[in-house]
Amino acid sequence: MEGFRYLDHTGDLGIELFGRSREALFEHAGEAFTDIVTDPATVHASFEVEISVDGADVEQLLVEWLTELIYRFDxxxxxxxxxxxxxxxxxxxxxxxxxxxxxxxxxxxxxTVKGATYHQLEVTRTEDGWKARVIFDL
Amino acid sequence: MSGEEIRGRSRDLMEALFRKLPSGVGSSRKDFELRRRDLHRVLEEGVGWTLEQGFGTREDRAHIEAEGCIPGADPSRVSDRALERGKRQLGTVGSGNHFVEVGRVQEIFDERAAAAMGLAKGMATVLIHTGSRGLGHQVCSDYISVMIKAARTYGIDLPDRQLCCAPVESREGRDYLAAMAGAANFAFVNRQMIMHWTREAFSELFGSGNGGLELVYDVCHNIAKLETHRVDGMATRLCVHRKGATRAFPPGHREVPERYRHVGQPVLVPGDMGRCSYVLAGTEAGYSETFGSACHGAGRVMSRKQAKKAAGGRSIVRELEERGVMVKGASRATLVEEISDAYKDVNDVVNVLHQAGISRKVAKLAPLVVIKG
Incomplete structure (x- = not known):
């Protein structure tokens, strides 16, 4: 599987991500974030912005990446x-x-999303690529 | 003012509040812009700054937890990003479960406490539920990174990284508490400004100074505070973390405003927008058993996805209108996620608090007009 799907979580909102590569996994995380906030079909790709983030490991990098997108929006x-x-x-x-x-x-x-959390956070290798789970604080 | 007076003009009031109170993403008052210097003062001084700007009154201040300023706030411990997120959001309700609710006192359970709080059956009430907005959320995100590192430094084993922490007296712990106090002060100011504009709306519609609205109490939720409590019979200094909780101090406590000292601190437990909300009073039993804490809402029983499904093709606005509640939200999505069915019945939740003695029921408030962000 490629892309993302929503997980049911009583208090907040979770997503599960799938990618053939780690890069694809992170791109899908971005797409999922947009889908949470609005209808992606209504967003025009009119401007380009450079983004870079740091983290102690790949899991922290995923949270920091989403935190960056939340900040850019909020x-x-x-x-x-x-x-x-x-x-x-x-x-x-x-x-x-x-x-x-x-x-x-x-x-x-x-x-609207308050933050991306480390709660039950997971980034794992699978047979055909990468898989991750992130819970958002709403 | 009575709930009946409101009922006659509830649509006008709803529109007036919706115009006055910025709700929804990116909205803010055109006539209010915060300079960076002022934002620092908001964080440091809390309601002291608000009063100077002409929002609210001195009498309000006495009825705010910690008189609207948690000491020790240090804006230099708050990141530029958090300040930037907060700058445009001061004076806004925000989305999710945040709201402004006009209601009426439906039932009184404790005449003496209700009298002390100035509450009587049939009287109009306003509940404002919001906090530190994006500023607080960014402080949280920033310090989670700090605390993950700190947990490693101090050899703390974490079952889940979201539970990262550091000793209160460590540099990381002190920095966080200074940033958190700033966020709490921002939240006091935010609510005070929303209250001011709510008063304006009431005043324009119903006349009378201050719109006839007197502040009963403003209390924090989701905050950690350094307090002294008895542990195994010994007075002990503690960092009490009230997550999903609010403060509920007993009669006689010196931090309870004088007017309420004989009955206990007013405890506010909002329900969902269709049912009701409660005012309770703090108790001795609660003080010793829960370090003076109570829940700050009913709690969800449905995920947002389930709520969306349950709301299906229903007209939430019409359903509530049939129950005598006018509701307006910046987006349908928020209303759908916040339907009554998505929450536990606050009556049950409050009865548990009351029967366990953690807090005492004082008054039940029924909603008439709800503004959702």
């Missing part, structure tokens, strides 16, 4: 449609994201 009003990870190792990630500023008339808000 503080700066950015919504992204396309995610491209250029380089990714155990401690560093850099990539480009494409999107546009949030427009209340065009972007329906589904849920």
């Amino acid at each position: 503080a700066q009003g950015w919504l992204f449609r396309r995610y491209r990870i250029r380089s990714l190792d155990d401690h560093h990630l850099s990539g480009t994201v494409q999107g546009e500023p949030y427009d209340p008339d065009r972007h329906p808000i589904r849920t």
